[in-house]
Amino acid sequence: MGDRITAAEVAARAGVSQSAVSRVFTPGASASESTARKVHKAAKELGYRPNTLARAMITGKSRIIGLVVAHMDNQFYPEVIENLSRRLQEEGYHTMVFMAENTDDAEKVISDFMDYQVDGIITASVGMSNDLTARCRDAGIPVVMFNRTQDGEQVSAVSSDNLSGGRRVAEFLIRGGHRRIGYIAGWEGASTQRDREMGFRLGLNMAGQELFAHETGDFSYDGATQAALRMFGAKTRPDAVFVANDHMAFAVMDTLRYTLGLRIPEDVSVVGYDDVKAAAWPSYNLTTVRQPANQMAAQAVLMLLDLINSDAQVSQRIALQGPLIVRGSARLPKEQADEGL
Amino acid sequence: MGDRITAAEVAARAGVSQSAVSRVFTPGASASESTARKVHKAAKELGYRPNTLARAMITGKSRIIGLVVAHMDNQFYPEVIENLSRRLQEEGYHTMVFMAENTDDAEKVISDFMDYQVDGIITASVGMSNDLTARCRDAGIPVVMFNRTQDGEQVSAVSSDNLSGGRRVAEFLIRGGHRRIGYIAGWEGASTQRDREMGFRLGLNMAGQELFAHETGDFSYDGATQAALRMFGAKTRPDAVFVANDHMAFAVMDTLRYTLGLRIPEDVSVVGYDDVKAAAWPSYNLTTVRQPANQMAAQAVLMLLDLINSDAQVSQRIALQGPLIVRGSARLPKEQADEGL
DNA sequence: CTGAAAGCGCTAACAT
DNA sequence: ATGTTAGCGCTTTCAG
Numbered sequence: 092m093g094d095r096i097t098a099a100e101v102a103a104r105a106g107v108s109q110s111a112v113s114r115v116f117t118p119g120a121s122a123s124e125s126t127a128r129k130v131h132k133a134a135k136e137l138g139y140r141p142n143t144l145a146r147a148m149i150t151g152k153s154r155i156i157g158l159v160v161a162h163m164d165n166q167f168y169p170e171v172i173e174n175l176s177r178r179l180q181e182e183g184y185h186t187m188v189f190m191a192e193n194t195d196d197a198e199k200v201i202s203d204f205m206d207y208q209v210d211g212i213i214t215a216s217v218g219m220s221n222d223l224t225a226r227c228r229d230a231g232i233p234v235v236m237f238n239r240t241q242d243g244e245q246v247s248a249v250s251s252d253n254l255s256g257g258r259r260v261a262e263f264l265i266r267g268g269h270r271r272i273g274y275i276a277g278w279e280g281a282s283t284q285r286d287r288e289m290g291f292r293l294g295l296n297m298a299g300q301e302l303f304a305h306e307t308g309d310f311s312y313d314g315a316t317q318a319a320l321r322m323f324g325a326k327t328r329p330d331a332v333f334v335a336n337d338h339m340a341f342a343v344m345d346t347l348r349y350t351l352g353l354r355i356p357e358d359v360s361v362v363g364y365d366d367v368k369a370a371a372w373p374s375y376n377l378t379t380v381r382q383p384a385n386q387m388a389a390q391a392v393l394m395l396l397d398l399i400n401s402d403a404q405v406s407q408r409i410a411l412q413g414p415l416i417v418r419g420s421a422r423l424p425k426e427q428a429d430e431g432l
Numbered sequence: 433m434g435d436r437i438t439a440a441e442v443a444a445r446a447g448v449s450q451s452a453v454s455r456v457f458t459p460g461a462s463a464s465e466s467t468a469r470k471v472h473k474a475a476k477e478l479g480y481r482p483n484t485l486a487r488a489m490i491t492g493k494s495r496i497i498g499l500v501v502a503h504m505d506n507q508f509y510p511e512v513i514e515n516l517s518r519r520l521q522e523e524g525y526h527t528m529v530f531m532a533e534n535t536d537d538a539e540k541v542i543s544d545f546m547d548y549q550v551d552g553i554i555t556a557s558v559g560m561s562n563d564l565t566a567r568c569r570d571a572g573i574p575v576v577m578f579n580r581t582q583d584g585e586q587v588s589a590v591s592s593d594n595l596s597g598g599r600r601v602a603e604f605l606i607r608g609g610h611r612r613i614g615y616i617a618g619w620e621g622a623s624t625q626r627d628r629e630m631g632f633r634l635g636l637n638m639a640g641q642e643l644f645a646h647e648t649g650d651f652s653y654d655g656a657t658q659a660a661l662r663m664f665g666a667k668t669r670p671d672a673v674f675v676a677n678d679h680m681a682f683a684v685m686d687t688l689r690y691t692l693g694l695r696i697p698e699d700v701s702v703v704g705y706d707d708v709k710a711a712a713w714p715s716y717n718l719t720t721v722r723q724p725a726n727q728m729a730a731q732a733v734l735m736l737l738d739l740i741n742s743d744a745q746v747s748q749r750i751a752l753q754g755p756l757i758v759r760g761s762a763r764l765p766k767e768q769a770d771e772g773l
Numbered sequence: 774c775t776g777a778a779a780g781c782g783c784t785a786a787c788a789t
Numbered sequence: 790a791t792g793t794t795a796g797c798g799c800t801t802t803c804a805g
Contacts, residue, residue: 143547145798163510349714373690486782
């Protein structure tokens, strides 16, 4: 029953040697037209498919890519995973997923990946310690970090231009006439969080403003709820708030409206980051900076495959620019909102 | 550099045979205390880890589970994937994900899985043709379908009790005094959709009511938006609607409120199915039937591992009962809403 | 271009 | 309990 056909059986039926069969099924190998035909015929009749594992063991190439992810709550990640694994699939690679909350998990995960001899690793919004990336480099496994960068160690990364994104939100809010602008931060350990905040503060400063309030929501819905409560419980409340991602922005909007009874954007403007699907839903109608998940995924896969096929090991960082999507959650500038500025 | 240590090298250093090393690292094998100690010592010093691929080739067990998924839009799936892969991880298995939209894709996907000699397959809300499941059985690969069942072929499946869920929603709505009750269906090809609808109609009929209106939203946000528009554009509109899942229910609520200007639940009650995270958010505050994703995942993994380790190949279907979570999107029965009934 | 032969790193009889 | 030996299914020299 479940017995797979082997190359030897195909060879026997085709009247050629087993190595001939191998060559026919190996991309870069030389086989004559006639051998190939005979082999293909026999293979089809027998239902032969090369054993990927055996092949992987010899070549050292498993055509498996390890994908490390953490939070599935944030709708941005499912989107990313989908894009990533589809693209990988198209390129003939397969995705092995791993859930890792923190850096400790990552440790174990990486060993597991090594055991399966993954050809490369993509970490989606998961930080890696420097010594972990070093271990991967020593093991010869290319790594691309998605939506996270790392100081010190040189490791390839693709993200959106968080700095510019933050800055543009600041400019937009200022042009909208806001004077008490708050920021609700994500987890401080994340480079995305830091860059968005830095860009935002920069934009504010360039216009002669300071951050009016600052709270941390740790990228979670509940964290953002608490942060909003703290920020808007003060005597004078902000008239605008930039939230480090859409997922938290939803929590902030819900809290503002349903707990605090404030109107958006009449009483307070809210701007998010990511442009997940739900940001466009009428309930939120959120003004936000779009992260081009599709292009970012494409880019990440491209970089990883380059790394795999060239073993040049030159790391590069790419930050894709995403537009500010203007919807109804923030008061508009008098002059029409203009993304170009 | 990236050269892995082999068992032979460990053996040399430990002063034992290579097979001794193998035995020490093989769960069901016999090795003396002293050998084990020597081997572990040498292994640690050298940084040895058994080559999973080589092991897989021999044993025929890859410890890889293939996971087939389709829609990532619906927040229920990320949740499921997370639960599934975490559980599998705990059991020492690894998850290979595959995106498949339709049955054609599934065909290719299964071949790929076979190439990697996956030990088992879980399909999450993806239908499989009968001949596909037959092929898996022939290949000796156990399959568990998650949130989908199949007529004819006997294949293991775990889902929530959709029939009962639908029925209880009907009862709840009727006790709430609704008289014109509509249903917005998911994709008709899905067993979950059919069962929910059947249960719902049954519940209605048992109370002497008929379905007042019926539209199809195909499990998509946009589809549900259109369905809601059609259903509530008629001269007399329903006073309640059961939507086949939360994801569509959000679309229906958004449309009702922001396009049609109706109030929920004053003008119309809305009930969903799944109880995804966002259902609890104040913006939706959706009354819905909970699918116990966690238990369902645990159950699915349990069943699959059983199948793998027993090769008894007796398929079973499990339907877990989930409670109706009463929130604010539907008018309550006069007597306090009572789940027991 | 092709067949014979040598492994890849490991497990599983088979002896001892 | 442990070493020896024979493969798992394939790719890759190496001759020819």
